[in-house]
Amino acid sequence: MMNCLAVVNMKEPLKNRNTFMKERSSLLILLILFVNLVYGQEAIDFTITDTKGETWNLYDELAKGKTVVLDFFFADCTPCQKFTPALATLLTEYDQDSLIILGISDRDNNAKVKEFETLFGVNYPSAGSEGGGDTTTNLYKSWFSFVAWPTYAVVCPNRQIHWDLKRDTNFVELREKIQECKGTVSTQNIYKNKVRTYPNPSSSNSTITLALSNAGPYVVKLTSSTGQTILKQLSNESNMLEIPPCDNGIYYLEILQEKSIYQSKLIIQNN
Structure with a gap:
């Protein structure tokens, strides 16, 4: 009987410890969500390789003081085809040292992305599934909601992300978020x-x-x-x-x- 009691007494603290760790993890997750809600969500780092073989890392570009526009698209998407030429024009209005656009496709291979770039005048790096576009899209799907295609986001140099911006050829909301980003507009x-x-x-x-x-x-x-x-x-x-x-x-x-x-x-x- 004493041995049985000893076994029970040894397992009970372990059970309590596991429960405590689970509760603490849940509290940490809630705290992170609260901070993101109050102070703005932080973009998730990723690395892609564009159709020219050049590698782009999100945090590296932000560290240079750049604002990064994320363009989640796919080649057969009709709205993507409609808005892309206007997005390419928008890029020409900004200093290359302050703004970059990264195109990310989760389902097109390099040949398909290259064809899309040619047809719609893409003047910024774009990656298909062969360049990590699928991995990056799935990563962001695990944290953010994709309502429609294309999905646009603006990431400020401080890593704060403005997600799912309005889709229109004038890009009014997108332009506003670019201007709000630290490093783009100062006092x-x-x-x-x-x-x-x-x-x-x-x-x-x-x-x-x-x-x-x-x-x-x-x-x-x-x-x-x-x-x-x-x-x-x-x-x-x-x-x-x-x-x-x-x-x-x-x-x-x-x-x-x-x-x-x-x-x-x-x-x-x-x-």
Whole structure:
């Protein structure tokens, strides 16, 4: 009887220890999820080899201060074919030392990816299944939700990832996330009262003229004094802006253009 009691007493602490370890692991997982929720999710590192045989590592590119756009696609995807030329054009608007796009296909071999690159003007590295595209996609599927193809993400130099950005040929949301990334926009690149608008004061449903020092496409955002977004759109080299219906008051105009943010006030006075 004493031996049996001894056996029971030896196993019980081991059982309690295993339970404790499982509970601690669960708490750690919950803590990681909470941190990701509050502070933003961190991108998972990966390495791919593009169709030219060049190797690309995500964390290595981020360490250079670059923002990385991830383009999860496959060659026979009709929306991928539609948006890819516009994505290639977007890349030309940024300094190569500040932005890179990595195309990742989970089901196409190198020959198929090369054909896709030629047909749709891809000017950035792309990897198929032979270059680790399938492994990388499966890795991200285990952490993130793939709602549709293509799936776009922006990874900042601090490894924070903005996942599943809106798919449109203007890439308004994607451009905004690029501008938000550390290393792409710094406090030195924010210019207050550098956008001249006239007439100012203006009124709803009118058109104002923006006097910008730099040419090229930009994202324009108009917010109220309470922080409500009134207007957000991509303007392609046009300096004319139509004001939507809004109440009298002070509004804040923000222009995001490549590495710079220009801010100014706009007064609305309706008759």
